[in-house]
Amino acid sequence: MTSTTIEPTPEATPKVADRLRGVRAAITAVPFTIALWLVVFVIGLSTGSFWRHTSHLSWYHDVAFGLPALEEGKWWTIVTSTVFEPSPGKYLIALLLIAVGIGWAEWRLGTARVVVVAFGGKIIAELLSVLLVWFFSRDFTSWEWADHLARTRGAGTITMVVAAVAVASATLRSPWRLRVRVFLGAVVAITFLFEGTFGTLQYVLATIIMLPIGERWFSTREHGYLPRTRREVRMLGCAGVLIIAGANLLVFFFPGSGPLGPTDGNDESVYTMLIVLVINLLIADQLRRGRRWAWWVAVVLGLLNVVVTVLVVILVAFTDFDSEGGVTVGTTLLWVVVLAILIPGRFAFATPWRIKRSGDDGGDPVAQVKDLLHTHGGGTMSWMITWPGNEYLFAENGSGAVAYQRHMGTLLALADPVCASEDLRGTVRNFVDFAERSGKTPCWFSVGEATARIADDLGWRSVQIAEDTIVDLPELAFKGKPWQGVRSALNKAKKENITFRLVALADEPFSIKSQVRAISEEWVGDKGLPEMGFTLGSVDEALDPEVRVALALDESGSVHGVLSWLPVYAPADGSGTPVVRGWTLDVMRRRSDGFGPVIEYLIGSSALAFKDEGAQFLSLSGAPLARSDDAAEAERMDRVLDSLGAAMEPFYGFRSLHAFKKKFNPRYEPVFLSFRDESDLPRIGLAISRAYLPDATPGQLVRLAASTRSE
Known part of the structure; x- marks a missing residue:
């Protein structure tokens, strides 16, 4: 009988060692x-x-906490x-949550x-x-x-998990920091809804207390x-309402007893339940679509x-009132979470039933503009007028259109007609007449020389507010010292x-689109101000x-960078086929x-x-509120616009971006701003700030103003 010794392959030994190192590191x-x-x-x-149930054993009262234990x-x-x-x-749930929740928080x-946060949060929630x-x-x-x-008495580790996760959420970046917090609030509220025990009360209090602590110190x-x-x-608003609808459905089929009594409210009507469910x-x-009426x-x-x-x-609590459970504390906690999203986020629900338009009836105005x-x-910025938030003034015969926005009593016409x-x-004259009749302050924002010249002929004034950076393609060759940075990125x-891939993002698989969204939302979260518009x-x-859309991907399919290019169409050549003459970076x-010089590469x-x-x-694209020769134009531009550009620089880097494009x-x-006279400029400056930051809260605008004063 012979024996054979199997030697490990050279590839296997490093893999085993790597796994052991990974386990040791974990x-x-x-x-x-x-x-x-x-x-x-x-x-x-x-x-x-x-x-077996520990709570039924004689020694449980010696280890469980509650008001009787303190007494x-x-x-x-x-x-x-x-x-x-x-x-x-509860033991199985606790072991799972310790591994996932405490483990993630410790990481x-x-x-x-995490030791201080978990034990501290648990003790504070217990005492409160x-x-x-x-x-x-x-x-x-x-x-x-409350008498019950x-x-x-209660016992359990889950309060520690809730406290640790609540604090650790403060270390995340957008959009996950809010998603984790909303998920935590929803789980805690639903648990309280269906149990209403001394332990679930601690979950609620731990969440309420530890979220601000995490935000303040972590x-x-x-x-x-x-x-x-x-x-x-x-x-998140849509998800919150769906969770509330699901909770109400579960309560209907599995009624229980909560802090305010039975949760079914003696409502035996399936039809009523279905009607409420459909409404939710x-x-x-409609919240998902951003409808204003749904927000209200x-x-x-x-x-x-x-x-x-x-x-x-x-x-x-203070009378003999007998609640039948028509409302519950649990669903109210869910509504508090939803309201905490919807009320500060009212800016996201500005989509009316239909886009406002003037001078034409019927049809889709955005399709007509396209x-x-x-x-x-159109010009390099013309495709931007197809975006949400714009209203349209059409010529009587439908042969032309002007896009504009209303802010602070001002009509901001965007780009050339x-x-x-x-x-x-x-x-141009048609829009000026329309604005004058409306009693608003009119101006043209980001227009070319032809439109600015016509406005000047009407007695207006025009000043340069940006420069469009154009790269001509027919003779393009990345040769010579000026292109060394781009060549290095490509190599x-x-x-x-x-x-490199050049795609229509709408046709890409979910994995690509989700990565693009995650990269974008992380970038927005770093700025301290909400997503800009206009x-x-x-x-x-x-x-x-x-x-x-241009994508940079590695071998594993991970997206390292993304650019979007807006089409710039030439006048129709008679064939009926739209012709793209250029592309604008957005x-x-x-x-x-990720990959360092990814933007240069893309x-x-x-x-x-x-x-x-x-x-x-x-x-x-022209860096908004940035110019290559500030001194020459500053004498002609109101201080409001220059201050606004300076204030936004630390957040969005407009001027440094302008330098990068060189x-x-x-x-x-x-690129010009055209206006009637200098007295309109303060109002126009405020309108432009609101147009670029339609989602900013008053507190964020105060921060912006404070940074302006510090310049």
Whole structure:
């Protein structure tokens, strides 16, 4: 009989070693999580709590915490209650949550801080719970639920998990910091809705207390509770209403008893339940679409629910009022979470039933504007007038259009009119007459020389506010010292196996679109101000089928950077086929930990691709509120606009971006603001700030103003 020794392959040994190192690193990173998990597991196993209810055993009262324990002098139960669970099911849930929740929090916060946060949050929530139960169970109240809790004791580790996750959420970046917080609030509220126990009361209090503590002392690069983008507000608002609808459905089929009594409200009508469910689903869908009416309905319903619940709590606690559960504290907590998103995020719900238009009836105005662009062509900023937020003034015969926005009593006409060249003067005059009749302050923002000249002929004034950076493509070749940076980026990308794709983002798979959104929302979250609008698009605008998107991907399919290019159409050539003569850069995002010169690589690769397609130029777009020669124009421009540009620079880097584009050796075309006279400029400056920051809260605008004063 022979024996054979199998030698490990050279490839296998390093893999095993790498795995062992990975396990060792994981153990080193979360020692508190592992220790806590083992303690809870060993106690559950040794006491037999995995197969029987600990709360039924005689010694449970010596380790569980509550008002009776303090009255008996068992102060140690504040600590011992942490590692015991009342039932086998709770033990399994606790072990899972320790591994996931405490482990994640320890990874984000570090071992020392997670120990302080978890135990500190648990103790604070326990003591405050006892205080509230003691207060509402006194002789001057008659709240049966509080009386019941005053006689009970509780134990469990989950409060520690809630406290740790609440604090660790402050270390995340947008959009995940708010998503985690909303998810935590929803889970805690639903748990309280269906259980209403002493333990679930601690979950609620731990969430309320530890979220501000985390925000105040543990936030890193980003601060605040508000979502940064319109899409995020709409998505979370929609999800919140859907969760409320689902909770109401579960309560109908599985009624229980909560702090205010039975949760079914003696409502046996399936039809009523279905009607309410359909209404909630309709509201949720319209919130997702950003409808203004849906926001009003949701806010009114939520406020009514909160007010009624507060009144019922007062009546139940201090009178003999018998609540039948028509409202519940749990669903009210859910409404509080939703209202905390909707009320500060009201800016995201400005979509009316239909886009306002003047001078034409019927049809889709945005589709009509696109048809006009296909027919008459446009400038480098013309495609921006197809974005949400614009209203339209059409010529009587529908042959031309002006896009404008209303802010601060001002009509801001955006970009040049879309019309035939021979109709330009008449279209400009038509808008001026329309604005004068409306009693608003009119101006033209980001127009070319032709429109500015016509405005000057009408007695207006025009000043340069930006420069459009144009890269001509027919003779483009990345040769010579001026193009060294772009060549280096292209060569480095080739060495690191970074590939370029030029796509229609709407046709890409979910994995690509989700990565693009994540990169964009992380970028917005870093700025401290919400997503900008007006002449700055977002991922939503990049999903337009006529917009091209440049992607930089590595071998694993991870997106490292993204650009979006808006079409610039030439006047129709008679064939009926729209002709693209150039492309304008809009969205420009890079992954924070990705390929370094990804933007240079994407712009250079895009230029070569568009050149091969026959395009004449690229516009790297004019940096808003930035000029190459500030001194020459500052004497003619009101201080408001210069101050606004200076104030936004730390947040969005407009002027540094303008300098970055110089490495592509562009030529410059002036971009103008046209206005009636200098007395209009203060109002126009405020209107432009609101147009660029339609989503900013008053507090954020105060910060912007403060940064302006510090310049």
